[in-house]
Amino acid sequence: xxKELSSGIPTDNEVILGILNNxxxxxxxxxxxxxxxVLQLIINNNGNADDAKDIxxxxxxxxxxxxxxxxxxxxxxxxxxxxxxxRRLWLKRLAQMNRYGGDIKDFQEYLSVDDETEKNNERDIQxxxxxxxxxxxxxxxxxxxxxxxxxxxxxQQICEDFGYTNADNAKTQKYKCLQRLKKLxxxxx
Amino acid sequence: MSDNxxxxxxxxxxxxxxxxxxxxxxxxxxxxDADLNKKVAEHRHFVNLIKQYGERLELEKRLNAxxxxxxxxxxxxxxxxxxxxxxxxxxxxxxxxxxxxxxAIFAVLCTLFFTGYLNNHEINYVKLKGEVDQIKKTTSVLNxxxxxxxxxxxxxxxxxFRGTGFAIxxxxxxxxxxxxxxxxxxxxxxxxxxxxxxxxxxxxxPGADIAVLQITxxxxxxxxxxxxxxxxxxxxxxxxxxxxxxxxxxxxxxxxFLTASTGFRGDTTQxxxxxxxxxxxxxxxLLDSKGNVIGIINAKETHVEGAAFAVKSSYLLKTIQDxxxxxxxxxxxxxxxxxxxxxxxxQIKKMQNYVFMVKVYNQ
Numbered sequence: 001x002x003k004e005l006s007s008g009i010p011t012d013n014e015v016i017l018g019i020l021n022n023x024x025x026x027x028x029x030x031x032x033x034x035x036x037x038v039l040q041l042i043i044n045n046n047g048n049a050d051d052a053k054d055i056x057x058x059x060x061x062x063x064x065x066x067x068x069x070x071x072x073x074x075x076x077x078x079x080x081x082x083x084x085x086x087r088r089l090w091l092k093r094l095a096q097m098n099r100y101g102g103d104i105k106d107f108q109e110y111l112s113v114d115d116e117t118e119k120n121n122e123r124d125i126q127x128x129x130x131x132x133x134x135x136x137x138x139x140x141x142x143x144x145x146x147x148x149x150x151x152x153x154x155x156q157q158i159c160e161d162f163g164y165t166n167a168d169n170a171k172t173q174k175y176k177c178l179q180r181l182k183k184l185x186x187x188x189x
Numbered sequence: 190m191s192d193n194x195x196x197x198x199x200x201x202x203x204x205x206x207x208x209x210x211x212x213x214x215x216x217x218x219x220x221x222d223a224d225l226n227k228k229v230a231e232h233r234h235f236v237n238l239i240k241q242y243g244e245r246l247e248l249e250k251r252l253n254a255x256x257x258x259x260x261x262x263x264x265x266x267x268x269x270x271x272x273x274x275x276x277x278x279x280x281x282x283x284x285x286x287x288x289x290x291x292x293a294i295f296a297v298l299c300t301l302f303f304t305g306y307l308n309n310h311e312i313n314y315v316k317l318k319g320e321v322d323q324i325k326k327t328t329s330v331l332n333x334x335x336x337x338x339x340x341x342x343x344x345x346x347x348x349x350f351r352g353t354g355f356a357i358x359x360x361x362x363x364x365x366x367x368x369x370x371x372x373x374x375x376x377x378x379x380x381x382x383x384x385x386x387x388x389x390x391x392x393x394x395p396g397a398d399i400a401v402l403q404i405t406x407x408x409x410x411x412x413x414x415x416x417x418x419x420x421x422x423x424x425x426x427x428x429x430x431x432x433x434x435x436x437x438x439x440x441x442x443x444x445x446f447l448t449a450s451t452g453f454r455g456d457t458t459q460x461x462x463x464x465x466x467x468x469x470x471x472x473x474x475l476l477d478s479k480g481n482v483i484g485i486i487n488a489k490e491t492h493v494e495g496a497a498f499a500v501k502s503s504y505l506l507k508t509i510q511d512x513x514x515x516x517x518x519x520x521x522x523x524x525x526x527x528x529x530x531x532x533x534x535x536q537i538k539k540m541q542n543y544v545f546m547v548k549v550y551n552q
Binding site: 024027028031032035036039040043044046049052053057060061064105123126127130131145146149150151171172175176178179182185 | 192193196197235236238239240241242243244245246248249251252253255256258259261262264265268269270280
């Protein structure tokens, strides 16, 4: 595993393999490698460091999801891809804030990546709805749902954590919670 | 079957926790019951969404942790392009600057519109203004030197200055303004028919702005009888008066009224008259309706319409008396007026030969 120990900019193939394997070190090297490029783009185009963080992380998530779902084809350098996604996202953000002056100062070559960011945008909306539905759900339902569905804990463990007399009670509680969550989720529009 | 039990069934089915028999039965139910089938799909989708949401949270947490290890400030300092201050002011404030500029332009246009600047009359207005400016300039000259009707020479006229003078006796004595002949090297007079005579200044009274010239030219014989007399007492306000003079190369009549018994700034040696005069009228005779000389034109007030000034004839007579006998020679003032009963056309015809253009040369 000498590859993982090596620092510096990872090769494009390393990144894709690393994402598929959930490798922390590759994600870290990827993150560190291209952040300065995006920071440069944002802060020289009416943004600040926090904007750069948001945009860059969104772009990494776009890449991550694309690789995970298996439909990522590397048609250009990964650097160019990340830059293009960030550029597209930032233009959109600027337009929303009415701060887009009509031109953007570029530091790299870029591609047209419209549909990629659109897809991500839809998913973001779903996740936001889920997040607020979970907040509205309240305790202990929120933790039960998160433990069972996200953290993959067994009903037996949950039953012990919450002090239910038997697993059936816990199960009943969980289904009630799930029903309420669905209701809350679909109520939002 | 209650909702909860159904959900449990679906979950067990999706998680592959059913026994073979249960699974087969459930799949038959699913095939027969479209509603159930839909519920299964919905549940799978929803649970997946929860899971993906969890994954997203996890990923964001990881990214944030990574981000915290980066020294963003140092990078920012390094990567920021520092534009010149004027560019950054424009970048940060261009909307405000644009608004300010458009308000300014709008205000200017409004002002121009409401002051009538955009109307066509405006051309006249500007011309008038130009004239006012000229008058302003000449007023300041006048204020320092009231005797301002001395005419600066033009190219067509070889003389440096030009004024007007008129005969006071038949043997070649002419009176004009002192300021016309002041500092002169040589003085010539030119009659209406173009005859030019050399003269010399025999006496001057700067206080009253009067100078007496004598024709020294050997070709000169006599003027003949002078048709006008000189009034010894002051004339009253309202008297119909006129002057003739040489504001340009031809003789010009200036009719008007005597409008005040004192001159510029209350000067009691002068009258104020409403006759139109211009530079070159200086030294011209001011006559009343009967043809008596009542004064000598010497100045005008440029910032008041139609306010000219004339030295009273009594001061002319006094000046002539003051001429020392050694200089006076045979100067005898004419005292017989033959213009009294004539109309103005006749008066002018008779007296025009006795009014001269005074041409002054100095270096």
